[in-house]
């Protein structure tokens with residue numbers, strides 16, 4: 002499913018990017034440029050990914066401390 006239409010980014014692409022960035026959501030988003038155009042996808046993307054990742058690993062939540070556009 003596309004989460005960022007401007008950049009053509011799917012949820013799988015974002016999950017892979019976050020994984021390659023050691024679970025850091027902010028770095029995963031920045032690596033793909035999610036939210037860097039219109040920005041409408043940014044908060045929905047973060048919420049969805051946080052929910053999916055927390056379901057996968059409730060004892061080791063992703064690092065969301067530095068989320069910025």
Ligand code: FES
Pocket residue numbers: 004005006007008035036037038039040041042043
């Ligand atoms: S939909 Fe992601 S920046 Fe526009």
